[in-house]
Amino acid sequence: MTLVIAAGGTGGHLYPAVALAREFLRRIPDGVVRFVGTTRGLESTVIPREGFPLDVITAKPFMGLSLGKMARALAALPIGVLQSVALLRRHRTDLVVGIGGYTSPPVLLAAWLLRIPRAIMEPNAYPGMANRALAPFADRIFLAFADAGARFSRAKVRVVGTPVRRAFVERAASPPSELKTLLVFGGSQGAQAINSAMIDALPTLAAIPDLRIVHQTGAKDQARVQAAYDAAGLTPRAHVVPFLFDMPEQMEHADLIVSRAGAVTVAELTALGRPAVLVPLPHAIYGHQAKNAAVLEQAGAAVVLSQDRLNGGTLGSLLAELSRNPARLRTMAERSRDLGRTESAEHIIDECLALLQRGNRNAAAAV
Numbered sequence: 001m002t003l004v005i006a007a008g009g010t011g012g013h014l015y016p017a018v019a020l021a022r023e024f025l026r027r028i029p030d031g032v033v034r035f036v037g038t039t040r041g042l043e044s045t046v047i048p049r050e051g052f053p054l055d056v057i058t059a060k061p062f063m064g065l066s067l068g069k070m071a072r073a074l075a076a077l078p079i080g081v082l083q084s085v086a087l088l089r090r091h092r093t094d095l096v097v098g099i100g101g102y103t104s105p106p107v108l109l110a111a112w113l114l115r116i117p118r119a120i121m122e123p124n125a126y127p128g129m130a131n132r133a134l135a136p137f138a139d140r141i142f143l144a145f146a147d148a149g150a151r152f153s154r155a156k157v158r159v160v161g162t163p164v165r166r167a168f169v170e171r172a173a174s175p176p177s178e179l180k181t182l183l184v185f186g187g188s189q190g191a192q193a194i195n196s197a198m199i200d201a202l203p204t205l206a207a208i209p210d211l212r213i214v215h216q217t218g219a220k221d222q223a224r225v226q227a228a229y230d231a232a233g234l235t236p237r238a239h240v241v242p243f244l245f246d247m248p249e250q251m252e253h254a255d256l257i258v259s260r261a262g263a264v265t266v267a268e269l270t271a272l273g274r275p276a277v278l279v280p281l282p283h284a285i286y287g288h289q290a291k292n293a294a295v296l297e298q299a300g301a302a303v304v305l306s307q308d309r310l311n312g313g314t315l316g317s318l319l320a321e322l323s324r325n326p327a328r329l330r331t332m333a334e335r336s337r338d339l340g341r342t343e344s345a346e347h348i349i350d351e352c353l354a355l356l357q358r359g360n361r362n363a364a365a366a367v
Contacts (some may be wrong), residue, residue, distance in 0.1 A: 001031045001356075002091050006107035007099040008037030008059075012187070012262040014046050016123055017099050019163035021052060023345035027353075034091055036084065036107050042189075049245070057083040059102050080106030081113075088114055095352055097121065098138075100131045112137040117355050121348070123162040123263030125291035127151050139355055142348050144263055145295065158351055161341030162267035167248035169342045173272045175333040176255035179323040181212045183254035185244065187262055187281075190218015193307055194258065194279055195225050200312020201319065202232040208323045213238040214250055248272075256322060256329060258315070261293035261304075267344075269296070273337030275329050276302040277318060279310055301336035 003024050007017035021033040035054045037043035047054040058079045084107045088096070096111035096118040098104030104120065111118040119140040122131045127148045135141060141152045144162040182205075186194045195217055198205075205211060213234070217225045219242040226240045244250055251257065251272050259265050261278040269276050278296065280289035296302035303318065322329060 001028055001094045003031065003033045003095045003097065003352075004036060004088060004091065004093045004107065004111075005033065005097050005099065006036045006104045008041040008043040008101055008103040012123065012264045013099045013101045013103075014041075014043055015165060015264050016121060016163045016267070017097075018046075018050050018052075019165045019345050020097065020121075020348060021050075022166060023163070023349050027349055032091070036087065037103050041103075055087050057087070057103070057106060059106055077106055077109075081109050084110035085113060088116060095119075095356060097348075097352070098131075098134060099123075100128045102130065104130050105134060108134045108137055117352070119348070119352060119355070121163075122148055123267065124148070124288040125263075125295060126288045128288070140351055142344075142351070144267065144344075145292075147291075158347070160347040160351075161344035162263055163345035163348065164264070164267050164271045164342070165248065168251070168268050168271040171248060171252045171272060173252045173274065173333075175273070175330040176275065176326065177330070178326045179208065179255045179319075179329065180210060181214065181254050182256050182258065182319065183214045183250055184258045185216035185260075186218065186279075187260050187265070190216065190221050190242070191260055191279070191281070192218075192221055193310055194260075195221050197310050197312050197315045198258075199225060199228040201316030202228060202234060202312075204312075204316030204320055206232055206234055208320060211237065211323070214244070214254070215240045216244045217242055219243065256319070258319075261289040261296075263288070263292055266292045266296060267341070270301065270336050270340035271342050273333050273340060275322075275332030275336060277315070277322075278302045278304050279307055280304065282307045296336065296339065299335050299339055301332055301339060303332075 005017045007013045035047045035052050038059050039056055058076050088110055093116055096116055098108045098120045108118055117139050120131050120134055120138045121142045123144045125145040135152050141156045143149055143159045146159045149157045222242045229235050229238045229240055251274055257274050257276045261280045278293040280293045293304045297304045
């Protein structure tokens, strides 16, 4: 049995897909999983590192671009569909899952043309344009948040949460007793605004006894951030890196996390029950990060700091306040854990296998 997953662009699309792929292989050891992406996104680095084959097609981003670039993206769609038809046939594909983004449309449309069972996953509280456009062509629509279901056919929707890697599910992080380790990251490519606020907050953070900081900066900003830690005399207490491949371990040992509010980050935080200060990306399409963050804040699992209020003073004061209130950190951790859904991948595979069995029964009845 062959599963093809269309996912690319950012870690927010890739890591739920990896979690789903591993659960598929755990359930079907002799199965095959292949990914489809482009040469533009993070998939060209992450997917081979995770041990999966990657097929490359022509696909271009659509949203947030000039009219000319949008026109070129639309013109590339038929090419991507034809390429996808060829690779789905070549790999004798049984099932296709799209995770949104600009890679999904050509692959899902090709699967629809070939009558291959297909599903889409929407990890955000507000669904993206690609998944909304593909919904009529999908047999199943898997959502992380129930509120997103209003924009899809109720018969197709299953609210299952966002798949997280088993490394998160299998860890049992205990609630923090005090703030000793602070983890800071801004997504797979870093966040310059968070980096700059952290730099300005370093004098305040230096006064927190025995605080250790792990800071993922993104490749473009590492040198600037490292220099700031050096100048503040915090280098012995800080680990400043462009990218963290061992995120499950780093999050497990963090007492507090400062991050963006992407869907995967939210799912991983709640799977481990980690308290957080969330800085939603202000220019995220449809404001989906702000909506994701609001879910955690309303539950008492996180503090949301909008980017227009983000600076060294506000961030430093907030972190210092939380360091003096371990009871609040424990409560935030417990509320975060209450939101966690650690069986999302299993539920999706159950539904997909049922979908395949139904298709096989229908095919047999037609003979």
